[in-house]
Amino acid sequence: MLEKLKEIVCEAxxxxxxxxxxxxxxxxxxxxxREKGLMVIKPSGVEYDEMKPENMAxxxxxxxxxxxxxxxxxxxxxxxxxxxxxxxxxxxxxTHSRWATSFAQAGRGIxxxxxxxxxxxxxxxxxxxxxxxxxxGSPDDAAAESPYERETGNVxxxxxxxxxxxxxxxxxxxxxxxxxxxxxxxxxxxxxxxxVMEEAAFMDFHSLMLEPQLPPMQxxxxxxxxxxxxxxxxxxxxx
Amino acid sequence: MLEKLKEIVCEAxxxxxxxxxxxxxxxxxxxxxREKGLMVIKPSGVEYDEMKPENMAxxxxxxxxxxxxxxxxxxxxxxxxxxxxxxxxxxxxxTHSRWATSFAQAGRGIxxxxxxxxxxxxxxxxxxxxxxxxxxGSPDDAAAESPYERETGNVxxxxxxxxxxxxxxxxxxxxxxxxxxxxxxxxxxxxxxxxVMEEAAFMDFHSLMLEPQLPPMQxxxxxxxxxxxxxxxxxxxxx
Amino acid sequence: MLEKLKEIVCEAxxxxxxxxxxxxxxxxxxxxxREKGLMVIKPSGVEYDEMKPENMAxxxxxxxxxxxxxxxxxxxxxxxxxxxxxxxxxxxxxTHSRWATSFAQAGRGIxxxxxxxxxxxxxxxxxxxxxxxxxxGSPDDAAAESPYERETGNVxxxxxxxxxxxxxxxxxxxxxxxxxxxxxxxxxxxxxxxxVMEEAAFMDFHSLMLEPQLPPMQxxxxxxxxxxxxxxxxxxxxx
Amino acid sequence: MLEKLKEIVCEAxxxxxxxxxxxxxxxxxxxxxREKGLMVIKPSGVEYDEMKPENMAxxxxxxxxxxxxxxxxxxxxxxxxxxxxxxxxxxxxxTHSRWATSFAQAGRGIxxxxxxxxxxxxxxxxxxxxxxxxxxGSPDDAAAESPYERETGNVxxxxxxxxxxxxxxxxxxxxxxxxxxxxxxxxxxxxxxxxVMEEAAFMDFHSLMLEPQLPPMQxxxxxxxxxxxxxxxxxxxxx
Numbered sequence: 021m022l023e024k025l026k027e028i029v030c031e032a033x034x035x036x037x038x039x040x041x042x043x044x045x046x047x048x049x050x051x052x053x054r055e056k057g058l059m060v061i062k063p064s065g066v067e068y069d070e071m072k073p074e075n076m077a078x079x080x081x082x083x084x085x086x087x088x089x090x091x092x093x094x095x096x097x098x099x100x101x102x103x104x105x106x107x108x109x110x111x112x113x114x115t116h117s118r119w120a121t122s123f124a125q126a127g128r129g130i131x132x133x134x135x136x137x138x139x140x141x142x143x144x145x146x147x148x149x150x151x152x153x154x155x156x157g158s159p160d161d162a163a164a165e166s167p168y169e170r171e172t173g174n175v176x177x178x179x180x181x182x183x184x185x186x187x188x189x190x191x192x193x194x195x196x197x198x199x200x201x202x203x204x205x206x207x208x209x210x211x212x213x214x215x216v217m218e219e220a221a222f223m224d225f226h227s228l229m230l231e232p233q234l235p236p237m238q239x240x241x242x243x244x245x246x247x248x249x250x251x252x253x254x255x256x257x258x259x
Numbered sequence: 260m261l262e263k264l265k266e267i268v269c270e271a272x273x274x275x276x277x278x279x280x281x282x283x284x285x286x287x288x289x290x291x292x293r294e295k296g297l298m299v300i301k302p303s304g305v306e307y308d309e310m311k312p313e314n315m316a317x318x319x320x321x322x323x324x325x326x327x328x329x330x331x332x333x334x335x336x337x338x339x340x341x342x343x344x345x346x347x348x349x350x351x352x353x354t355h356s357r358w359a360t361s362f363a364q365a366g367r368g369i370x371x372x373x374x375x376x377x378x379x380x381x382x383x384x385x386x387x388x389x390x391x392x393x394x395x396g397s398p399d400d401a402a403a404e405s406p407y408e409r410e411t412g413n414v415x416x417x418x419x420x421x422x423x424x425x426x427x428x429x430x431x432x433x434x435x436x437x438x439x440x441x442x443x444x445x446x447x448x449x450x451x452x453x454x455v456m457e458e459a460a461f462m463d464f465h466s467l468m469l470e471p472q473l474p475p476m477q478x479x480x481x482x483x484x485x486x487x488x489x490x491x492x493x494x495x496x497x498x
Numbered sequence: 499m500l501e502k503l504k505e506i507v508c509e510a511x512x513x514x515x516x517x518x519x520x521x522x523x524x525x526x527x528x529x530x531x532r533e534k535g536l537m538v539i540k541p542s543g544v545e546y547d548e549m550k551p552e553n554m555a556x557x558x559x560x561x562x563x564x565x566x567x568x569x570x571x572x573x574x575x576x577x578x579x580x581x582x583x584x585x586x587x588x589x590x591x592x593t594h595s596r597w598a599t600s601f602a603q604a605g606r607g608i609x610x611x612x613x614x615x616x617x618x619x620x621x622x623x624x625x626x627x628x629x630x631x632x633x634x635g636s637p638d639d640a641a642a643e644s645p646y647e648r649e650t651g652n653v654x655x656x657x658x659x660x661x662x663x664x665x666x667x668x669x670x671x672x673x674x675x676x677x678x679x680x681x682x683x684x685x686x687x688x689x690x691x692x693x694v695m696e697e698a699a700f701m702d703f704h705s706l707m708l709e710p711q712l713p714p715m716q717x718x719x720x721x722x723x724x725x726x727x728x729x730x731x732x733x734x735x736x737x
Numbered sequence: 738m739l740e741k742l743k744e745i746v747c748e749a750x751x752x753x754x755x756x757x758x759x760x761x762x763x764x765x766x767x768x769x770x771r772e773k774g775l776m777v778i779k780p781s782g783v784e785y786d787e788m789k790p791e792n793m794a795x796x797x798x799x800x801x802x803x804x805x806x807x808x809x810x811x812x813x814x815x816x817x818x819x820x821x822x823x824x825x826x827x828x829x830x831x832t833h834s835r836w837a838t839s840f841a842q843a844g845r846g847i848x849x850x851x852x853x854x855x856x857x858x859x860x861x862x863x864x865x866x867x868x869x870x871x872x873x874g875s876p877d878d879a880a881a882e883s884p885y886e887r888e889t890g891n892v893x894x895x896x897x898x899x900x901x902x903x904x905x906x907x908x909x910x911x912x913x914x915x916x917x918x919x920x921x922x923x924x925x926x927x928x929x930x931x932x933v934m935e936e937a938a939f940m941d942f943h944s945l946m947l948e949p950q951l952p953p954m955q956x957x958x959x960x961x962x963x964x965x966x967x968x969x970x971x972x973x974x975x976x
Contacts, residue, residue, distance in 0.1 A: 709845070
């Protein structure tokens with residue numbers, strides 16, 4: 021069942037260490053088959069280099085395990101909340117990548133300061149508000165009753181609604197005191213966007229150290245770079 | 260004697276360069292067999308890639324060499340002081356890893372600013388006070404009469420007592436002007452915690468540069484992350 | 499046609515990941531055959547490790563594709579503008595290398611602070627002014643009608659004219675909110691200068707954090723280092 | 738002639754890229770045979786991975802080429818000036834390593850802030866004064882008549898005399914606006930000290946960003962760490 025998607029999700033998970041986005045098992049990628057209503061996601065706490073397609077966890081959109089002997093990632097409910105809110109998503113990645121997480125810990129978004137970010141993100145990558153105690157729940161909650169992971173997804177969706185930002189224009193977010201989530205039309209593009217976010221966080225950190233009051237880049241340049249890659253008249257690559 | 264523990268300690272030492280925690284021979288891991296009252300530790304000044312289980316030094320809890328032709332790490336007495344004060348420890352690691360040592364040199368602990376740290380450390384990783392001249396001793400002290408290494412362990416224990424911090428909740432510390440120690444229930448978990456500490460130090464440095472007045476993360480989030488991995492109701496991994 | 503130049507340009511492109519200057523496909527190198535009036539350049543969006551000499555795009559100096567099934571890099575027109583303005587150029591490289599781009603995003607040049615830069619750049623590596631909306635054009639422009647890429651070249655040339663800087667003395671520039679371009683007498687020397695620029699940006703960032711008011715290095719030392727490598731009496735290397 | 742020393746110097750040069758101290762050919766190691774009055778040094782501008790013992794340049798103490806078809810490093814006269822002033826030196830290394838050079842560009846020494854530095858350097862690694870125009874000479878000087886390289890050595894010696902620092906206690910220096918030199922009793926210990934200096938510069942940079950007014954470490958701890966490795970009663974390693 022879902023053999024192709026399990027292969028893709030497994031391979032996308034294995035790219036996380038290749039691109040330097042993870043330490044130990046701290047990152048997970050998922051993919052969705054919208055027709056069948058099933059999500060494939062990394063199993064919890066399994067090493068990337070021992071991971072095989074048949075280890076991937078398959079769950080339905082309520083989070084029930086459908087196949088596989090492994091428990092899904094503890095972040096499963098966050099992935100599900102995003103897929104449910106945003107039908108355009110085909111893949112999601114969560115990591116604790118070093119530079120993006122440094123911004124998340126500071127409670128700051130990653131501003132659009134240059135064309136590296138503009139090529140993939142049509143503006144600032146926002147940071148959510150802190151989560152409320154009720155959303156975090158009790159440390160004694162068992163997995164099944166914990167509101168935390170689902171509410172992490174909800175606070176991401178709320179952030180985009182509040183800012184009027186579209187998830188297909190800004191395919192990533194920082195969760196306050198936590199770290200980045202990125203997404204795309206499939207698991208591979210989600211990983212791609214996570215790499216770009218990390219690169220942009222690196223550059224923005226240093227630009228802001230040089231010029232603490234640096235304003236966002238000019239609107240015309242932001243639009244030009246995003247749309248020459250993603251607009252109706254895109255002309256980048258071999259398309 | 261202790262063949263299994265020597266293998267584990269040797270392998271744990273060899274992971275230090277793999278995780279980028281050491282330059283040259285600047286780091287050492289030990290493990291303890293509490294029933295036999297013996298500690299196995301890296302030999303002093305030996306290269307990691309030439310190290311074999313039979314090179315490990317075995318000492319009793321007074322630091323007497325019991326087996327092996329190699330002298331134990333010059334930090335032996337610090338390890339022994341920690342094992343004696345804290346019966347829950349099964350492995351200890353000391354390094355001069357770059358990011359954690361940068362905080363130690365600044366005399367500052369590594370504050371809990373995000374979930375990366377909260378997953379393994381239930382609060383700030385503290386920094387000890389400076390050592391007193393009497394504790395450091397004379398530069399002419401021979402190894403056997405030097406109080407310095409044992410007092411380094413004592414000042415760590417004093418720090419945790421003063422703060423009311425439990426070593427199983429915060430499995431690591433910074434020694435002022437020196438560098439990090441980390442521990443765990445076995446040598447491997449000690450190395451694991453040392454890697455997390457280095458990662459947290461990296462992130463905290465950059466978050467603090469972005470927001471110098473950044474307060475610690477919210478208590479509820481700290482508890483949630485630590486306890487979903489380490490509490491009675493833990494649900495992370497394949498347990 | 500141009501078999502030798504295609505090999506050189508292909509090999510120079512493949513050096514970009516080797517020197518850590520690129521992520522994904524974010525960098526391109528070109529070379530020119532001035533006698534034939536043809537430029538060879540990386541194809542758009544192709545991976546470095548799949549790249550072969552026969553994939554290189556060959557265009558005339560108006561940007562018309564002369565050979566090859568691949569579309570040239572979307573930055574083609576910037577390369578052409580520089581070759582046309584500066585007859586001494588034989589190779590050009592553009593990347594989003596991390597440290598140089600951090601300066602470009604901050605809108606600051608890379609000042610001459612030490613002999614590392616002085617060995618290859620006879621002074622500050624300047625940053626252009628922001629581009630004007632008219633120069634950027636509309637996000638709906640198709641590739642053929644977009645003024646943006648050519649104007650990027652023009653603003654570079656304008657910067658050097660305004661400052662009275664010679665491109666053979668300062669073989670590189672930062673484009674505001676964008677990233678670095680470097681050049682040389684051939685594609686290899688262009689890559690070499692791009693590596694030096696990245697190294698100098700790293701060092702300058704940290705020197706400026708230590709001493710924010712740091713003035714440029716003394717003129718005599720700048721001249722000595724640049725000219726002992728590049729002057730009439732050069733004596734560096736095995737020449 | 739000097740076959741053994743040429744092997745050692747070649748191997749020590751090849752360790753520079755292994756330890757991340759050099760880009761391209763920007764670093765050189767030398768060794769001296771004091772009985773024969775000859776110095777062996779890296780040839781100018783030759784790649785490390787193509788370097789063989791027979792390529793090493795052999796010069797007498799006046800800098801005359803005695804053997805070998807390759808020109809010696811352009812920094813030859815600096816090495817000679819140090820060997821002549823300080824009879825305890827057996828090996829010297831010069832690089833543009835990134836972190837140490839960042840301090841040199843800022844005109845600041847690397848203060849003794851922790852035990853990592855104290856294990857090898859008995860105090861601050863000083864930075865020289867700027868060189869005078871007369872010491873730099875004219876950019877038109879040919880190699881043979883250039884005072885610059887020898888005066889670089891002289892300003893290093895002057896710095897240590899002025900501060901009352903002994904070269905065997907602080908085996909390294911920063912040259913203002915330029916970069917680090919390190920030395921030891923042989924080429925290998927010189928490289929070792931260069932690696933430690935780079936590590937200490939990394940840590941000090943970050944400690945100083947966290948605490949800009951950080952004072953030097955306490956004297957007792959500095960003495961203890963330096964002397965337990967290098968004093969009459971040293972007890973580190975397997976000696």
